[in-house]
Amino acid sequence: MQQIINFIIRNKNFLLFLLLFGISILFTVQSHSYHKSKFINSANLLTGGVYNSINNISGYFNLKSQNQLLVEENTRLRSLLRNSIIKLGSTFIDSLSFDETYKFYNANIIKNSYSLTNNFLTINKGKNDSIKQDFGVISSKGIIGIIDKTSANYGTVLSILNTTSRISAQLKKTNHFGTLTWNGKSPQLIQLIDIPKVAKFKVGDTIITSGRSSIFPKKIDIGTVESFKLDDAENYYQIEVKLFNDMTNIEHVYIIENIEVKEITNLEKSQNE
Amino acid sequence: MNSIFSIHTWRFFALVILQVLIFNHINFLGYINPYIYILFIALFPVKNNRIILILLSFFLGIIIDFFLDTGGIHAAACVFIGYVRPVALKFSFGTIYEHQTVKFNSVDFGAKLNYLTFLTIMHHLMLFSLEIFNFSKIILVLQKTLFSSIFTILLCITINIIFSRKAK
Numbered sequence: 001m002q003q004i005i006n007f008i009i010r011n012k013n014f015l016l017f018l019l020l021f022g023i024s025i026l027f028t029v030q031s032h033s034y035h036k037s038k039f040i041n042s043a044n045l046l047t048g049g050v051y052n053s054i055n056n057i058s059g060y061f062n063l064k065s066q067n068q069l070l071v072e073e074n075t076r077l078r079s080l081l082r083n084s085i086i087k088l089g090s091t092f093i094d095s096l097s098f099d100e101t102y103k104f105y106n107a108n109i110i111k112n113s114y115s116l117t118n119n120f121l122t123i124n125k126g127k128n129d130s131i132k133q134d135f136g137v138i139s140s141k142g143i144i145g146i147i148d149k150t151s152a153n154y155g156t157v158l159s160i161l162n163t164t165s166r167i168s169a170q171l172k173k174t175n176h177f178g179t180l181t182w183n184g185k186s187p188q189l190i191q192l193i194d195i196p197k198v199a200k201f202k203v204g205d206t207i208i209t210s211g212r213s214s215i216f217p218k219k220i221d222i223g224t225v226e227s228f229k230l231d232d233a234e235n236y237y238q239i240e241v242k243l244f245n246d247m248t249n250i251e252h253v254y255i256i257e258n259i260e261v262k263e264i265t266n267l268e269k270s271q272n273e
Numbered sequence: 274m275n276s277i278f279s280i281h282t283w284r285f286f287a288l289v290i291l292q293v294l295i296f297n298h299i300n301f302l303g304y305i306n307p308y309i310y311i312l313f314i315a316l317f318p319v320k321n322n323r324i325i326l327i328l329l330s331f332f333l334g335i336i337i338d339f340f341l342d343t344g345g346i347h348a349a350a351c352v353f354i355g356y357v358r359p360v361a362l363k364f365s366f367g368t369i370y371e372h373q374t375v376k377f378n379s380v381d382f383g384a385k386l387n388y389l390t391f392l393t394i395m396h397h398l399m400l401f402s403l404e405i406f407n408f409s410k411i412i413l414v415l416q417k418t419l420f421s422s423i424f425t426i427l428l429c430i431t432i433n434i435i436f437s438r439k440a441k
Contacts, residue, residue, distance in 0.1 A: 013323045017356040020331040024349035027335075028403050031344025047340050054294055113297075113341070115304040117405050120342035156342060184405065184413070187303065248300075 032118070032164065043122060048110070048154035051122055055110040059251070066251045073140035102217050105129060105255040107137075110154075114161050114247050117184035121157040123253065126150045136216040136256040142244040143167070143209060143220055144253055161187055161247055169222055169241075170210035171201050177210040180222070180241070187247045189226060192239040199237065201225060207241050214261045281317065285333065288313050293340040296428075304417065307425040308347075310337060311396050312432065314355055315389055316377050319362065319370070330355030343404065350399040354392050361391045378437050389429050390422075397422050 008015065107129075111122035125131045127150050137144040137157050145159040146167075158165055163184050169192055170177035176199035182190045192207060205225045211218025223241040231238050258264075288310040296307050314330050334348030341347070354361075362370045365388035366380060377385065397418040405414050 013327065013356070016324055016327050017352060020327060020352045021349055021356075024331070024334065024345035024352060025403075027338070027345025028349060028406070029344075031342075032406055044339070050293070050340075115300045115306060116341075116343065118343070122342075184410070 043126065043149050043151040043154040043156045045151065045153075048122060048124075048151065051110040052124055052154070055108070055124075059108075062249065062251065065249065069140055070252060076140075101258060101260055103257040103259060105131065105257070107131075107155075107253050107255055109157075109250055109253060112248070112250060113159070114187040117163050119159040119161045120148065121145065121159055123155050123157060123255075124153070125255065126153045126155045128152050130257075131155050131255055132257075134215055134261075136258075137253050138216075138220055138256065139245055139250050139253050142222050143216065144245065144247075144250065146215055147255065159247070160190060160243075167216070168210045168212045169207050171195070171199060172206040172208045172219075173201065174199060177212060178236075178239075189240050189242055190223070192241050193231070193236065195237040195239060197230065197235055197237065201228075201239075203227065207239070214258050214264045215256075217256065217258075281313075284316070285313055285329070289333070289336055289340075292337060297341065301424065302420075305420045305424055307421065307428045308396070308400070309425060309428050309432065311351070311354065311392060311425070312429050314351060314358065315392050315429070316433075317358075323359070326358065327352060327355045346400055346403040349403055350396045353399050354396045357395060358392065361388055361395075364388075364391060385433070386426075386430065389433075390426055393422050393425050393429070394418065397425070 105125060107123040107125040109121050110124050113119045113121060121137075121144070123131075123137070131147060131150050133147055133150065135147040137147060143160060145157040145162070145165065147155055148158040149156045160167060160180065161182050163182055165180070165182065167180040168177060169180045176195050178192050178194040180190055180192055195201075203225050207222045207225065209216040209218060209220040209222060221244050223243040223245075226240040226242040228237050228239040230236070292308065292310040296309055299306055310333060313333055314326070317326050317329070330351040331348055334351030335345070337343075337347040337351075338345055359370075365384050369380065398414070401414045401417045401421075405417075
């Protein structure tokens with residue numbers, strides 16, 4: 001017993017180092033698996049509050065470009081509105097209105113990040129605004145990510161620029177679908193993998209969300225094909241996708257809630273049993 | 274004692290705030306950021322207890338992690354350099370360290386540069402290998418370590434020169 005205590009006292013520095021290092025590695029490993037970062041995230045009161053107050057100031061610096069983006073979107077929506085009025089009365093299905101299935105909220109990005117390999121954004125909406133985990137986040141130009149953690153007033157977003165993010169996407173022309181991943185290199189390019197070899201497409205084709213998951217509705221723009229090659233087994237294409245979004249300059253985003261997600265998951269669960 | 278204590282408290286918080294609000298948004302060439310908060314660990318008084326330094330390094334790292342949503346990578350890297358600091362001290366200051374009389378304001382520039390370089394490279398290597406967490410991307414780790422280290426060392430030396438008081 002005496003020897004054990006002596007050993008602990010002699011090596012207290014090393015043991016403390018091991019303990020704290022172990023804790024840090026544990027947090028790191030947890031943060032690498034999806035949805036598991038338990039409490040190390042910037043959605044808490046202190047860090048969220050600091051980012052929010054700084055964003056109040058720095059928000060003025062890019063007012064002009066953000067206004068430009070909003071004006072562009074307004075123009076697009078206005079033209080859509082006009083078009084749908086004209087076509088009213090005929091048997092016309094508006095593919096851009098998502099009926100009552102999807103609910104939209106708006107939010108501001110208060111912390112952006114794109115230089116790490118696992119990027120998270122922080123937004124200024126949280127549980128009090130009925131934002132929950134697994135809601136989709138888009139901007140006026142394309143998708144941004146998925147809500148990861150929420151506190152009372154803030155939320156973190158798992159960005160598409162995150163090597164753990166997996167989002168279902170497809171080609172706009174055909175219905176061949178694959179998975180969006182990111183290799184951690186350029187914030188402008190993400191990778192679409194598992195597109196079958198039979199699919200026909202060319203550089204410049206548009207990639208959209210597939211609507212196969214319950215998070216994003218179908219037909220939200222993602223980007224265009226920059227280049228492509230067959231993977232090692234030569235069965236699937238690997239496509240470099242150039243994002244419509246400039247992920248380094250985003251401020252206003254929309255959060256999508258799928259109201260029927262519970263029904264869908266219940267149905268899928270009952271089928272598995 | 275009291276003034277030393279308060280200087281280090283201020284330095285702790287000032288470096289955290291600077292790091293989080295300014296130096297993480299530089300993104301030079303897309304991904305190069307300096308991590309200047311390690312100055313706190315580098316300039317911590319030599320005579321003090323090692324246990325205190327290791328604990329403080331952990332808290333410094335975990336606060337940075339909270340702000341950056343990075344899990345525990347900064348905490349791990351900080352604890353690591355907090356632990357290996359005596360090795361770095363011995364490596365770069367030699368006999369002065371043996372006599373426990375290192376004062377960072379009065380040592381010569383070359384030794385100080387050596388010391389900061391050693392700590393920075395250790396920290397960045399640990400940080401980026403944990404961030405990327407993938408042996409097949411070892412080139413990316415080394416590349417990020419190299420570029421960020423250059424940036425960090427330059428800034429640390431600059432800050433050090435600006436804020437150091439003349440040793441009498």
